[in-house]
Amino acid sequence: MLCFWINKKYVTVLPNYTLPLLFLVKIAYALFFLYVYTYHYGGGELTADAGVFFKESVTLHNVFYASPYDFFQFIFGLNDSPELINKYLESTMHWNGGERYLPNDSRHVIRINALLLFISQGEVVIHFMIFSFASFIGGFDLFQWLKKKSNIPPLVLLSMLTLAPSLAFWGSSIIKEPLMVLGLSLLIRGLFDEISITRKTWRILIGSALTIAFKPYVFICIVIALVYFFVFSKLFKKQWLALITYALFGITVLVGSGYADKAAYVIANQQEDFINLRDGGLYLHGDEEHYYYIYYANRSHFSIENGQATLLKPVGAYYLKKNENHERFPIQLKEVGTSYPVHLTLKESGSKVNVTLIKDDFWQMLKNIPEAIYNSFMQPIPNKKSSWLQYPAFLENLLYLFLGLLTFFIFPKTLPLKEKRLIITLALFASFIAMIVGWTTPVSGAIVRYIIPAHVAILVIFSLKLDYSKLKKKWFKA
Known part of the structure; x- marks a missing residue:
């Protein structure tokens, strides 16, 4: 043994x-x-x-x-x-x-x-x-x-x-x-x-260091969720009231401090960067500090040879700041015959997901929460263009939904208050991860990777809340 x-x-x-x-x-x-x-x-x-x-x-x-x-x-x-x-x-x-x-x-x-x-x-x-x-x-x-x-x-x-x-x-x-x-x-x-x-101490120190080093936003999400666990969940016996107070407090702090607009700006620009990757296209050197970005569908406006893209007919483009891609301005390239050095050529993604643009609007970002969570936990949804690799991920999502049904509605375990608070905290953490992933990632192939931290939390929730003895008694009788 x-x-x-x-x-x-x-x-x-x-x-x-x-x-x-x-x-x-x-x-x-x-x-x-x-x-x-x-x-x-x-x-x-x-x-x-x-x-x-x-x-x-x-x-x-x-x-x-x-x-x-x-x-x-x-x-x-x-x-x-x-x-x-x-x-x-x-x-x-x-x-x-x-x-x-x-x-x-x-x-x-x-x-x-x-x-x-x-x-x-x-x-x-x-x-x-x-x-x-x-x-x-x-x-x-x-x-x-x-x-x-x-x-x-x-x-x-x-x-x-x-x-x-x-x-x-x-x-x-x-x-x-x-x-x-x-x-x-x-x-x-x-x-x-x-x-x-x-x-406890060495796990918290090493765990924090590794999480910050390899996924800083994951650490931020768990810290925000811990505010609920250590503060708000202790203020109210009714956890639904604690959750409402926690949400209102968070929104008020963000709006009152001015961080709401900054958060929307960061998320919106990350979303736009991923949309560029999703749609593919050309990145051409414009000057020392900027690229020209051209949608993949407009590549026919150029003749590309030996690392140079020569403009054949006028085309709409975006002016992007190099090494950042956050400052972007729509422009028109009109000088036919002009050649631009090619920085990068990207193909269209085969696993596109439609997302609602945030456009630096905090309130639009909040409105997008249901869409973000749905995409994070349901994508990829197979279609005629789906790769065979998308089907196992889709089936896994269905399995998680089935386990969630068993855990919370059919065979739930009665838990003490502390463990209820813990489960809600982990659910909040998983939701924050899902929001960030769903807000910013319009490619299902990337979603299934970025949602992994939420999967860790969900598996812990299933482990704590599912009453296997009831399930065994009901479904596995001798």
Whole structure:
């Protein structure tokens, strides 16, 4: 029997083959991810964000052989000067991503992969295995807590927390998600498990650091949700009244402080950036500080050859600030025969999602909440143009809806007030993630990745609230 170290005592709960077997399944997810983004999408070469992160980590790793001093300046973030970046990393897209409202979390993924290259010697499978192990440890740590609270069988519970399809798929990649899942899992357990102060503290510190490093907005969402848990849920016995007060307080603070307009501006510009990616198009060099962006449908207005786009007939375009894409102005390119250097050519996305434009309007952003949550938890909805990869994600969404029905309406567990407050807090966190994803992401292929933090919270809710003993008695009678 496998022994787990809990409260300084060994407790046998699972057969000794369980963890190795589950981790082998997790590795299978990693290999499937590698196959999809190498052969299904990449034509034999690792592509999309995973491929770009790996290539940029190789570029950073090679800095070590040119100058160990400069390499460790990049690793520890000691020198972010444009001169040093342009000397070694000018060709990078994620590292040299320009100004952002939140810290550049992509750099941390590149740093980790660059360091792992000293071990892997370029074998990307090793990177996948290590990242996959990180998210597996996160699910296992949540299991250590939830098995004390849930009556779901230990093997089922652990499998659910580590092998839920989207969570396991994206958590087995070499991008941000695996380390974010580890950080979020440690943070949730550190905040809510009844363990010693020492064990709480290191989980909260490490979990916070990892969550901030790899998904800063996830940390912001959980902090905002914790305001409800530690303040508003304690002010009222009736939690619906606490929720209403919490929502009104939040809106009042945002509007009164002036942050409402800033939040709408940030979200709206992120939305417009994703719409550009969704619709595809041309990014042409305009001047030292700006690009011209042309919709994909208007590419026929240019003759493109040898990295130059020559205007054949007048076309509408947008004037975008380089390295930011937040300041944009509609213009008309009229000088037929003028050639522009091509910065980037993007194809239309095959998994478009229609979204209502926010246009820097805070109240419109609030009106879009139902649409945002629906898209986040229901996309992808298959259609005639759907890839076969969209169907498993859609079926998983239906499974979550079914589990939600079982958990809250058919076989709910009666919980003490503290755990009710905890469930509402996690539901708020999942809702905030869904709002941000739904507001900003008009591509279903990206939604299924970005919604992963909400899936972690939802699985914890199912674990706490579902009364498996009632379900077993009703559906699994001998």
